[in-house]
Amino acid sequence: MVAKLQIQLNSVLYLRDPQTSDLGQKIVQESIILINKIGFESFTFKKLSIQISSTEASIYRYFENKHRLLVYLISWYWNYVEYRITFETHNIFDPVEKLKIAIRLITRKLENDENFPGISESELQQIVINESDKTYLTKDVDKINKEGVYKGYKSLCETFASYMTEINPEFKFPRSLSSTCLEAAHQQVFFAQHLPRLTDIKKEKDIYEQNFQYLTTIIFNSLKK
Amino acid sequence: MVAKLQIQLNSVLYLRDPQTSDLGQKIVQESIILINKIGFESFTFKKLSIQISSTEASIYRYFENKHRLLVYLISWYWNYVEYRITFETHNIFDPVEKLKIAIRLITRKLENDENFPGISESELQQIVINESDKTYLTKDVDKINKEGVYKGYKSLCETFASYMTEINPEFKFPRSLSSTCLEAAHQQVFFAQHLPRLTDIKKEKDIYEQNFQYLTTIIFNSLKK
């Protein structure tokens, strides 16, 4: 591939676009590593600034606060997943096939993608597993939702729902089933890693394959007429 | 009913049992109201102490920190739900019936239960919707899990799973489907309230009835042989 790709994100997600400067890219890159390492609660701009040999004030010029930075990262991830789905389902017309590809993509262990240097997709995926729900589980969901912050996730959810409706137009809960499964896709991995009694997925075997089997089972059974 | 009931919780959930003193009960009661009002992130022991005309230090004698208090509240809730399921399924032997009763109980809007004065079940249910995932989405899940903090939730999950296995012993994912649905039960309400494009449940109609229909559909379809 020759052309450079870039995930274009809604400008409400940042104060200054981190993709346009060295410091910005460093903030994104290193925040992924640091959040993964110490967890979002313990993560602070102060600690990050030390990591990247910059200052708190400089980071605040890019992101309003650490929650916004998390939303930015998670949003990048969902946009990336949707781009991958679009790419992989191109020229495929059977909705069952398309849905399977999409399920595979949300359950697969991500490898780092050379098309997007500076972002470690595999580490980012772990952040999605551990922290993504915190993007919306906040008292000001409504406020930041109005700004359009969750567009990427909604769009992905609608993509899934549209495949489901194609498969069975009578099915009454395509969006609910999509959001439930998008959530389950990372939740089940979290449970396998930390609370094994809440899942049948065994971390000794291939978590991702089992998760794919699980989601395929419930989705296609639910869609049966 | 004459006998007084009490939900007996694992003693690792508190430093001093709040059910044994006036102050303790006030802490629990008012924390439910305050967390609901301002959200868990903004909630502090300082603010709570003002609300109940006590002091921060006194609250710290009951709970190690605010996260533990949240875990206590959510744990109380799941234990309560399991008690209700046990009660309502008593003398019922058809697993399909039992599962339906259980689904009804996790999707129903709770009314305040006179058997447990001092706890507003309806407000607590809203906390479950908004904050419950934060009990385990923390860097020290493994540590506090070892202490047995999540026993109530696991037990409830296993109850659901056991009904599923009774219905279809070949079904491979009873625990996963149970945890997915327990999570979906509050997630879908949250989405209906704040991110409607992620769900088919409309907040204009009866959220709880729709949610019951949704979960019943996917559970029983998934369990079909």
Add this chain to the structure above:
DNA sequence: TCGTTATGATAGTATTACTATTATATTTAA
């Protein structure tokens, strides 16, 4: 080269999440 913009350096503030100490009130046990 002048003006704009980005970054760094430094300082400051209110709040948070505790811990510690002491005084006082209440309960219980001998």
Add this chain to the structure above:
DNA sequence: TTAAATATAATAGTAATACTATCATAACGA
């Protein structure tokens, strides 16, 4: 009934957090 134990209140203190503000300097672009 009195002494001892226990619970709570009152107060103070600390390190860290989540910012905001100011100013100097470096780099960059027209």
